[in-house]
Amino acid sequence: MTGRRVILYCGAAARGQAWARIVHETTEDFELQVWPDFGAANDIEYLVAWTIPTGLIAKLPRLRAVFSVGAGVDQLDLAAIPANLPLARMLEPGIEACLTSYVAMAVLALHRDLPAYLAQQRAGIWRPLPVHPPSACRVGLLGLGRLGMAAAMTVRGLGFPVAGWSRLAKAIDGIACHCGADGLARLLAVSDILVCLLPLTVETRGILNAENFARLPRGAGLINAGRGGHLVEADLLDALASGQVGAAVLDVTETEPLDAEHPFWRHEHILLTPHVGAVTQTDTGIAALLDNIRRHVRGESLEGLVNRARGY
Ligand code: NAP
Ligand code: GLV
Numbered sequence: 677m678t679g680r681r682v683i684l685y686c687g688a689a690a691r692g693q694a695w696a697r698i699v700h701e702t703t704e705d706f707e708l709q710v711w712p713d714f715g716a717a718n719d720i721e722y723l724v725a726w727t728i729p730t731g732l733i734a735k736l737p738r739l740r741a742v743f744s745v746g747a748g749v750d751q752l753d754l755a756a757i758p759a760n761l762p763l764a765r766m767l768e769p770g771i772e773a774c775l776t777s778y779v780a781m782a783v784l785a786l787h788r789d790l791p792a793y794l795a796q797q798r799a800g801i802w803r804p805l806p807v808h809p810p811s812a813c814r815v816g817l818l819g820l821g822r823l824g825m826a827a828a829m830t831v832r833g834l835g836f837p838v839a840g841w842s843r844l845a846k847a848i849d850g851i852a853c854h855c856g857a858d859g860l861a862r863l864l865a866v867s868d869i870l871v872c873l874l875p876l877t878v879e880t881r882g883i884l885n886a887e888n889f890a891r892l893p894r895g896a897g898l899i900n901a902g903r904g905g906h907l908v909e910a911d912l913l914d915a916l917a918s919g920q921v922g923a924a925v926l927d928v929t930e931t932e933p934l935d936a937e938h939p940f941w942r943h944e945h946i947l948l949t950p951h952v953g954a955v956t957q958t959d960t961g962i963a964a965l966l967d968n969i970r971r972h973v974r975g976e977s978l979e980g981l982v983n984r985a986r987g988y
């Protein structure tokens with residue numbers, strides 16, 4: 677590579693400072709500056725961001741590509757990123773490792789009735805519930821992409837029968853694959869635990885709704901590790917009240933942080949975590965970002981290139 681390429685980071689300041697320090701210490705090919713304290717706008721060729729401040733891109737005349745700090749891109753305003761700029765999401769092994777362990781934890785928590793036992797413990801009740809092996813509990817995954825596939829393999833490895841749903845048809849050894857509207861109905865009918873690992877797009881917003889809950893086996897468990905916008909929150913509360921959904925593990929909510937008065941906080945059938953299913957890891961995240969920029973410099977296509985029309 678000739679000359680040092682300047683990357684601008686927009687996101688949590690502590691992470692930006694850590695990334696800037698590591699880039700400085702490990703390579704002479706790049707400099708990472710942290711918004712809002714960047715130098716000459718004319719030097720910046722690459723932008724890595726969780727969200728992009730309004731008007732920033734218009735101030736960067738030599739910008740060549742945009743990268744998401746995370747695996748998802750729905751938090752970015754895609755319409756505000758000019759179509760001629762390639763946009764790539766973060767593909768790094770730390771996200772997969774974290775997300776698969778989160779899904780395993782959530783599946784096991786629902787399978788072993790953890791929400792009920794936590795409530796019983798608080799009430800001082802010693803009452804065993806029926807115990808079944810994992811082989812008797814079918815797990816359905818919405819999304820069979822990078823994370824959905826990794827989660828499917830992990831959950832299958834724990835002994836659960838696994839099915840999955842994607843936009844395009846797939847054939848994967850040991851996983852019953854479904855696609856399209858009919859496929860969704862078939863998947864829901866055999867999901868004792870339903871896991872959402874979809875990207876949030878126009879097509880997937882609100883997919884966790886009353887109509888789809890009604891297609892699940894009665895008392896099914898729900899895990900949302902995708903985005904809060906996938907879930908119609910009022911429909912989940914109704915489904916929990918009626919017993920159609922037995923319990924839920926939610927890592928993401930429509931508004932984050934969750935409002936202090938929100939009924940999810942104190943709901944005895946909900947386990948809530950603050951969007952920590954996966955967090956981009958510093959070492960592997962920076963390595964993946966710099967590798968991807970090097971690909972761009974060499975004129976190769978980017979890993980994780982987002983298809984703007986599809987929205988993921
Ligand atoms: P990905 O590789 O792009 O996979 C997306 C999957 O969803 C693909 O299988 C895709 O189908 C399927 N899909 C998309 N639209 C669909 C539709 N309309 N109907 C049916 N299937 C559809 O994404 P990923 O890396 O697995 O990540 C998935 C999402 O996880 C991210 O977008 C993000 O929102 C979320 N996430 C959450 C956390 C967290 O901390 N909770 C962390 C990281 C990521 P095809 O295979 O046919 O394209
Ligand atoms: C986290 O939610 C991500 O998209 O990486």
